[in-house]
Amino acid sequence: MFTKVSAIVACFLCSCLLTPFIAAATQPPAYTKIEDGIIVQLNNGQPNAARLIKLQVVSENIFHVTATPLDQFAEQPSLVLDEKKRSPVKWDIKETAGEVILVTATTQAKIILSTGQVSFLDKAGNVLLQEAPGGGKTFTGTTLDGEQSYIVRQAFESSADEGLYGLGQHQAGVFNYKGTQVLLSQYNTEVAVPFMTSSKNYGILWHNNSITKSIDSRNYEQLNTLKLFSANGDEGWLTATYIDKKNPTHIFVSRPESYIDYPYIPSLKKFPDSINLANTLVTWEGKIESGFTGQHVFNFYLSGYTKIFMDGKLIASRWRQSWNPGTELIKINFEKGKKYDFKIEWDPSSSQSYISCTWLKPLTGKDKNEFAFESEAGTAVDYYFVTGANMDEVISGYRNLTGKATMLPKWAMGFWQSRERYKTQEEILSTVAEFRKRKIPLDNIVEDWSYWEPDKWGSQDFDKTRFPDAAGMIKTLHEKYHTQFMISVWPKFYEGIANYKMMNDSGWIYKRNVANHERDWIGKGYVSSFYDAYNPNARKAFWGTMNKTLYPAGVDAWWLDATEPDINSNGSPQQRKELSTPNYFGSSAKNYNAFALMNAKGVYEGQRATNPAKRVFILTRSSYAGIQKYAAATWSGDIGSRWEDFKNQIPAGLNFGLSGMPYWTTDIGGFATEQRYENAKGKDLEEWREQMTRWYQFGAFCPLFRVHGQYPYREIFNTAPEDHPAYKSMLYYDKLRYRLMPYIYSLAGQTYQNDYTIMRALQMDFANDTEVKNIGNEYMFGPAILVNPVTDFLARNRAVYLPAGTGWYNLYDGKFIAGGQTITADAPYEQIPLFVKEGSIIPYGPEMEYTAEKPADPITLYVYGGKDASFTLYEDENTNYNYENGQFATIQINYTEAAKTVTIENRKGSFKGMLNNRTFKIVLVTKDKPLPLDLQNVAPQKTVKYAGKKLVANLSK
Structure with missing residues (x-):
């Protein structure tokens, strides 16, 4: 038993032993000053938490934040940032209780040393943006090709009245993305650009090239997480009915389904075995009930004809070509515990059509006033904060980081005529001749795909039976018709051709699609794959294939198609990554979104080295941050030709501009048309003509003005006769565009000189x-x-x-x-x-x-x-x-x-x-x-x- 004295001694010794540990636990984390900022070392002891945070001054109004759960930062080359040498920035450092503040002439960045939370403030100390409490950084361990990686997430606080924009080009018809998930994953018609702008006059360049969920980063849920009721009132499922399209009274199959999940090729196996979708109409019907009150978001991914009804009211009617599904985002207010009638009518129109429906519950609590970026691959949270007096200054900061937009050739501001596709040399020449005969202004004629021999995709050469003298054709376009010539070039090569062998022998071809023996949709189908655009030598070789035949023939500009890369359409994101792994940097997951950037870089640098005197001009289907420095414009992909598709192009184009990307265009008339338009007569023909006219009126006031699409042919004179209001209107706006050329080209000058945005x-x-x-x-x-x-x-x-x-x-x-x-x-x-x-x-x-x-x-x-x-x-x-x-x-x-x-x-x-x-x-x-x-x-x-x-x-x- 202790005596009183021994107890006192024991307490004294215990106190002495514990004191250093208590001091270490309560001591603020250390920071180290570096040339352009500070590094903070956190001591929170949590697994997979940020251990190091680096806060750097880039310019007076740009800061760089990186945070890692590792013991040191992994140095990786940036694919996005401009490599220019930057001038030193004058900045000071201030310390307050538990905080360090980096101060420039216009902006401040503050970090709380105990948590690593970073805030950005103006000169007067007003908060512009701050990370979520505690820093908002999350790292979830994962493995990529045998290497340690992380799912990285950064959350920020957001005021209720804030507008969030940019993030590339998306087709859901949403302009202000506050409270809406924006998936940054390249796909035909969906362009991922990881730069967001705010109505509060700041921007965030999320410096991560992997697939990223932004703004609302929650995972969508399958329908079966709602309460479902069949058409007969049974709880647990919807009633799915598969009906004979030719005989609607004949039901092939009726079965319970608790989710609608047929988005990609493998998922088609989930349909009933006996069903051929081309001959089938499908309905899902019953009731749905939620355990939450508020705005629910339903995300539909679909092709074919789809009608969606809620409580008997038609809330969406969509059509998309079967081979290219699109997104429909529907926001509906629910009351907790209330049942709502729900019905989907689907006409797949093809044996390979796709449909899925997922949902998100209402945002509540702090989630309503946060936004986040969550990327599937990385070793650090990595972002740039940019601010300015207005959005132009914010976008200027983005271009300061990623590169100035080049001047495009002036002719690119004129009118372009394109078609899917001009099949012969004579079709091209006769089309341009008709424009000149009718005195319709024109600067560029575009040759889409399949100008090569049928079994030689990737040869980068003309089929001599249809284009016997391509160089002579282009010379005629230039000298007789004063018209430029753009041509489609894909990063795709058929197995067995000389260019494939050259690329493959050098290790520059993605092998998986060839190993899978996947055939494309041309003729009997051919096995092919894409080249590795991340490899600098492969990029040089790719330009070499173009410079061997096409550029010497007089080609003026390049249409770089399928640059997502779309190696095999309608595969899941996981399949798409598998088809392009490994690349020059390892796992494709790490740099999945940047293929188009690397592809454009190779063509731009190749042509500038070959012919320094002539401006490069590229049109690319996919895009990425920094691509503006490679003379690249983007179009909105293979969109459908419906009024709702047209309507969605406006916010898509505006957000692309708010992503810092100045040159954008759309297929006037849409790309793929419903069958009723292909040989339209009567009411269908008049609706088509009106839609073309309205789209054309819009196109005349886009940064680039171009027509493209499938049947019917899109030339003014093939749309309507001269005495028709459609013809007259299109001709009027074409001529007005040319009268406005001093205005438009001056805006292009401002885009280069002062980082302006035209649209x-x-x-x-x-x-x-x-x-x-x-x-x-x-x-x-x-x-x-x-x-x-x-x-x-x-x-x-x-x-x-x-x-x-x-x-x-x-x-x-x-x-x-x-x-x-x-x-x-x-x-x-x-x-x-x-x-x-x-x-x-x-x-x-x-x-x-x-x-x-x-x-x-x-x-x-x-x-x-x-x-x-x-x-x-x-x-x-x-x-x-x-x-x-x-x-x-x-x-x-x-x-x-x-x-x-x-x-x-x-x-x-x-x-x-x-x-x-x-x-x-x-x-x-x-x-x-x-x-x-x-x-x-x-x-x-x-x-x-x-x-x-x-x-x-x-x-x-």
């Missing part, structure tokens, strides 16, 4: 107007023109919101309307509603049939009064890279409302072939004197001769 969500220019945060069906085309596409059949008007803080002029009649209101705008068949912002200058050039036909002279300046205005006219040599060396010219044009004067400032810069003397015609449109857009009949108030020196035109006299 602009209203949030970019009217951020103080809270009404615009969720508007994704209208947009600004440059600084002046408000574009309002008409996306409903037979609509002859549409609701248009005119942003507050400025007035608006109707482009067509010049009448003034106050901003800050929603109007019903006239939209006759022939017209898209267009409005011009008060205080704008729009330069119009002469009428042209192709962009290089004549100089931009005279220029008519339409000035819209009420406020001061300015515009910078940009010009260069149009097709070479001399602009990179300062060989370009700008002319600043200013309008002063008080004095009613237009000042054309001294020209800055020069270039070979520059127009030294020119004429400006000035038309002033005011509230009191509205003037229509009529470049033939409206007399200018002033006509001035300009020789490069400042002049002032007084319009008050």
Whole structure:
């Protein structure tokens, strides 16, 4: 038994022994200062938690955060970041109780040493963005090709009124992604770009190339996690009925199904054995009940014809080509415990069609005010925070990180004609000849796939039986018709051809699809695979195959198709990764999303090395962060040709621009058409013509203006006769596009020089107007023109919101309307509603049939009064890279409302072939004197001769 003294001694000794351990446990984590920031070492002791956090200063308004559960950071080359040398940044470090703050002239980054939570603040200390409490970092161990990897997740706090945008191009019709999952996984029509922008004027570049769930990162659940009831009221399933399409009274099979999960080729085996989907109609019906109250999200992935009913109301009607399923996102409010009638009617239309339905419960609690990025492969949380005074500055920060957008050749801003496909040399020449005969403006004709011999995909050569003199054909296009020639090149090679053997012998071919003996859909079907675009030597070899035959023949531009990569369509994401593993960097999971970037890099660098004097131009079906530095534009893939597909293109294109990507286009008319349109007559033909017209009106105000698709042929003269309103309208907007070329090419100049964005969500220019945060069906085309596409059949008007803080002029009649209101705008068949912002200058050039036909002279300046205005006219040599060396010219044009004067400032810069003397015609449109857009009949108030020196035109006299 202890005595009192021995007890005291024991307590003393115990205290002495424990003191250092208590001190170690309570001591704040250490940090180390490095050249551009700090490294914090955390001591939380939790498995798979962040051990090291690195916080770096990149510029005054860009910070880099990396965090790893390992004992050191794994150094990996970046595929995305620009390799330029960066100037040193002046920054300071401050310490407060348990915190370290990195301070630049404009921004602050604060880290709590005990948890690693990072916050970003403005100069005054106001929070711009902060990670979730505790740091929001999660690492879940996984193994990839025998190597340790992690599922990495980073959560952030988000205010209730925040709008979240960007993240590439997606087809669910959503503009503001707040509270919505955006899956960053490359797929035909879905483009993953891991850059998000916020209405709070910041952006996040998520520096991870693997498949990523963003914003709402929860996993979708199968339907069977809801309460399901059959058509007869039995609990536990829906009633699935498989009906004979030819005899609807004949039921093949009726069975219980508790989930609808047929999204990929292997899942087709889950259908009843006796069923041929091509001859079958399917219904799922019954009731559903949720244990939650609030907004439920249903994610449908489908092809064929699908109708979805809730409580007897049709809530969605979709069609997608059977071989290319698409996503339909439906948000529905449920009451806990209430049963809802639920029915799906599905016409698969093909023996290989796909459908699935999953769901997410309502966001509650902290989840409502968080967003996250969760990637399936990585050893670190890795992201860049970018801020600015506005979204343009945020996007400029993105391009600072990933590379400037190059100048595209001027002809790319003109009209392109494409078809799936021109089968012979004669078809191409006769099509262009018809354009020139009818004086329809045109700059580019596009040759889609299968110009090669049927069994020689990847030969990068023409089938001589159909294209006997490709070089002569291209020479005729250039010299006789003044038309450029773009051609489709896939990263795909048929087994057995010379290019396949060369790539395969070097170890540059993905082997799995060949080992699987998978045949494609051409003729009897051929075994093929794609090359490893991550390998620098393979990229050089790929360009070499193009440079052997195609480039010497005179090809002007490259259409890089199927760059997801789409090695074998309709496989699951896991199968797609297996088909492209291993690549140069190991497991394809780590860099799955970056194939298109690497493919474009090889072509860009190859052509620039081969011919430094000619601008590269690439159109690619998939895209990724940084691809803008490789002269690449993106189109929205093989979308369907329905009104709802058309409608979805507008938010898709706007979010692509808000991802920092300036050049985007869509297949005017959609790519794949329903059978009723292929040989349309009567009502179907008239609906097709109206849809083409409306889509064309929209396309004229996209960064790039192109028509493409399957049957029916998409040429203006094949769409409707000359006396039809469809023909007249399309011709009008084609000609207007060319009259606007001084405006459009100047915006392209701003895109290179000042990181501008041509196709602009209203949030970019009217951020103080809270009404615009969720508007994704209208947009600004440059600084002046408000574009309002008409996306409903037979609509002859549409609701248009005119942003507050400025007035608006109707482009067509010049009448003034106050901003800050929603109007019903006239939209006759022939017209898209267009409005011009008060205080704008729009330069119009002469009428042209192709962009290089004549100089931009005279220029008519339409000035819209009420406020001061300015515009910078940009010009260069149009097709070479001399602009990179300062060989370009700008002319600043200013309008002063008080004095009613237009000042054309001294020209800055020069270039070979520059127009030294020119004429400006000035038309002033005011509230009191509205003037229509009529470049033939409206007399200018002033006509001035300009020789490069400042002049002032007084319009008050």
